[in-house]
Amino acid sequence: MLSEGRGVARRCAVWGSPIGHSLSPALHRAAYAALALHDWSYERREVDASGFADAFAGLDGTWVGLSLTMPLKEVALGAATTVTPVAAATGAANTLVRGTDDPSAWTAHNTDVHGLTTALRLAGCTDPTSLLVVGSGATARSAIATLAPGGRVVLMVRDRVRPETFGQAEAAGLVVETVGLGEWAAAAEVDAVVSTVPPASVPDLDGLPVVTHRDQRPVVLDVVYGSGRTPLQRAARERGWSVAEGTDMLLHQATEQVRLMTGHEAPLSAMSAALRAALLDRRAER
Structure with missing residues (x-):
């Protein structure tokens, strides 16, 4: 994890297919703004399973982390140097984080379990x-x-x-x-x-x-x-x-991703407000 974002570009993104519906950019960008990580960015990219290896190989040194949605949660494990016990047990990774000591190393995490556990607890x-x-x-x-x-x-x-x-x-x-x-x-x-x-x-x-x-x-x-x-x-x-609520799962798996990628505790209130606003915008578009 890279904890500072001053003067050096740090890039993160969510990948999957389809990806246009993802609200992850709203959540992560709100976190960066609240944490004053002004040189961090978070993108959305359409990547399917067959294109994952080439897309991943094309990442340069500015890239810090990836959020993975379907159909990449299983294929992403093969790209990791280290796999956490939860990701290994589930055979699924929704998060890849670049190492700090060895920038060529990536760790696979599964933050969906944290999101599910928290959503159930809140209910x-x-x-x-x-x-x-x-x-x-x-x-x-x-x-x-x-x-x-x-x-x-x-x-x-x-x-x-x-x-x-x-x-x-x-x-x-x-x-x-x-x-x-x-x-x-x-x-x-x-x-x-x-x-x-x-x-x-x-x-x-x-x-x-x-x-x-x-x-x-x-x-x-x-x-x-x-x-x-x-x-x-x-x-x-x-x-x-x-x-x-499925949105609680989404929110809390994202807060854990922010912590892993930035090294900072996630600003829950800012991310929650961004999620509510994004959902309202989506409903207004229908």
């Missing part, structure tokens, strides 16, 4: 012991990583669970169950439901259990953001669940 789900996760890709593995050994995860998928996701859950010492899409009876006893798939892919929401006789309301977290309430969020509200 009242602290230290969950059981989850139902819709999907089994990279973000699903980040959700699984919020559970401590001995916890229980139910994976709701259309066909079959990705082997690497099943393997991660077993290696973490979790009890693993699988159900088909729309088999919502499995959600009756979990602490939280985390959906990692497009909202239109989540069927049969009439079957989501009604919350009764629970000491603490379970939580639904739909990781998508920016398009208003999703059908899953609306169904959860109607049935007595607490709803965690």
Whole structure:
């Protein structure tokens, strides 16, 4: 991490495909402004999996960090010199940070786990012991990583669970169950439901259990953001669940990225205000 930004250009960016929807630039630029890192910049670039290696090889010494979104969270691991335990366990990196002692070295991080943990906590789900996760890709593995050994995860998928996701859950010492899409009876006893798939892919929401006789309301977290309430969020509200916001996950994974890339604690209030403004602008454009 490089902690100073005076006189020397420092460049960061978010890469992925598609990338036009990303709100990461608003969050990171707000952080740089609040931290008076006037020589830092943050860009957005369309990069797919096949183009990642060439794009990464083309980075010059001004580049400090990258945020990675789909479909780059898995391919980015191969570019790293060092992989943190969380990134290794999930097989996914949403952050690459250049080393200070060795500028040729890059470290792969997964800050999605921090974002998910914080979003669930803010909605009242602290230290969950059981989850139902819709999907089994990279973000699903980040959700699984919020559970401590001995916890229980139910994976709701259309066909079959990705082997690497099943393997991660077993290696973490979790009890693993699988159900088909729309088999919502499995959600009756979990602490939280985390959906990692497009909202239109989540069927049969009439079957989501009604919350009764629970000491603490379970939580639904739909990781998508920016398009208003999703059908899953609306169904959860109607049935007595607490709803965690995908924007909270986005915000808090970004605060951790800012800390890793700049060496400064992230200015949460400034980043939160920038996120609210960006969401309002997006809604006004529709």
